Amino acid sequence: MQEIIGSLQYPFVQRALLGGILVAVLTSWMGILVVLRQSSFFGDAIAHSSLMGIALGLLLGINPIAVAAIYAIFVSFLLPFLRKHSHLPQDSLLGFILPFSMGLGVILLALIPGYQPELISFLFGSILAIGWGDIAITAILALVTFLVMFILRGKLTFASFDSEYAKVTGIKVSMIDTIYHVLLAVTVVAGIRLVGIILVNALLVIPASTVRLFARSLKDMFIFTPILAIIIMIVGLLASFTFDIPSGPTIAVTSGLLFLITLVFTKFK
DSSP states (O other): HHHHHHTTTTTHHHHHHHHHHHHHHHHHHHHHHHHHHHHHHHHHHHHHHHHHHHHHHHHHTHHHHHHHHHHHHHHHHHHHHHHHHHOOOOHHHHHHHHHHHHHHHHHHHHSSSSSOOHHHHHHHOHHHHHHHOHHHHHHHHEEEHHHHHHHHHHHHHHHHOOOOHHTTTOOHHHHHHHHHHHHHHHHHHHHHHHOOTTHHHHHHHHHHHHHHHOOOSSSHHEEEHHHHHHHHHHHHHHHHHTTOOOOOHHHHHHHHHHHHHHHHHHHHH
16 A cells, blocks of 8 residues: 555656546546447447557657547548448448558558557557646547537437437437547547557446446436546556556456446346
């Protein structure tokens, strides 16, 4: 315990905890809609597709996260366009976008001379390396996401439950879907800096899925999911500090274990 308390004195640990809490809140809000819409594959596809943006940023010497965010938003607008003109289901289109983008990303990475140690951090996260600039950007994203979700909360949840009936009531479902996809893309890219491309979907899906096991209403999900996500983030980070193991995978494993414990408990109850 003394080691944990002592580690909190270091600035990089403080930044990691603050940034982790912000990302936990941000991903938990979006994760509720992801679970309601059953669109976890979209978040996973965006995360893996962003490898192309990261590779392009590294190749051009530009901030890789910024380029990945731009590419993720581009994919968010591209998806409804492809659905409209191809008449294919979303999962089929994502099945095209994901390998195509990852393939381009790997090709671009092959063009970068020398060893790229940053690539490992983008794949598995590097929460201990985040700076105050990263925290400021994450805080702004969290605030914007909260405001948009608060203003459009009725339409977003209605379209998530029953898009066809939402259209009948006059809601512009296509516009709501586009807003949702853009917010999700930005959220995924924000999480990549902390837990990496491979593990970011764990933050999106697992906390909301865990709360859904015992939540009695949508209000309960919006209350308890951020709380649970923050607990997962803090416990995972402290465990990684204590046992000197990678933080991103530790956070993902912590969330998975908590889901299994909750599942067993609710079953017995």
